[in-house]
Amino acid sequence: LDINLGEDILEDIKVRACFVTTLSRARQWQIWCESSENENKEDKNVEPPEVGEPHFVYALNSLNGGRHLNIPSCIRELAAEPLFTSDNDHITIATMVLRSILASPIDVRR
Numbered sequence: 001l002d003i004n005l006g007e008d009i010l011e012d013i014k015v016r017a018c019f020v021t022t023l024s025r026a027r028q029w030q031i032w033c034e035s036s037e038n039e040n041k042e043d044k045n046v047e048p049p050e051v052g053e054p055h056f057v058y059a060l061n062s063l064n065g066g067r068h069l070n071i072p073s074c075i076r077e078l079a080a081e082p083l084f085t086s087d088n089d090h091i092t093i094a095t096m097v098l099r100s101i102l103a104s105p106i107d108v109r110r
Contacts, residue, residue: 009060017056017071018079025049029078048074 005013021029028049035046051073058069083093101109 005060013058013069013071014079017058017076019076020080020084021077025077026081029074033074033078 032046032048054073056071056073056076058071060067060069086092086095
């Protein structure tokens, strides 16, 4: 499937489909992801967190004869996780914002 999506459509998909989940729910998803990647049979029995819908359907009506884009629930909830997960330098989006605020002059902080 080769579809060229414009910036406006991609932005609409991000706004409608992706969201930041709670910390406890993100941990449940992380446990499930790690267990599904693990080789041990005992760990494979971990159930994914309960979801209202298995996937989000985004209609691509104007493209390719009215096709639909199905986005799994786990991707919807975990799309923002890299922003809050620290790397080897322990940097997240929150630490970058904090460092920027601390580096700015006091009179421009609001």
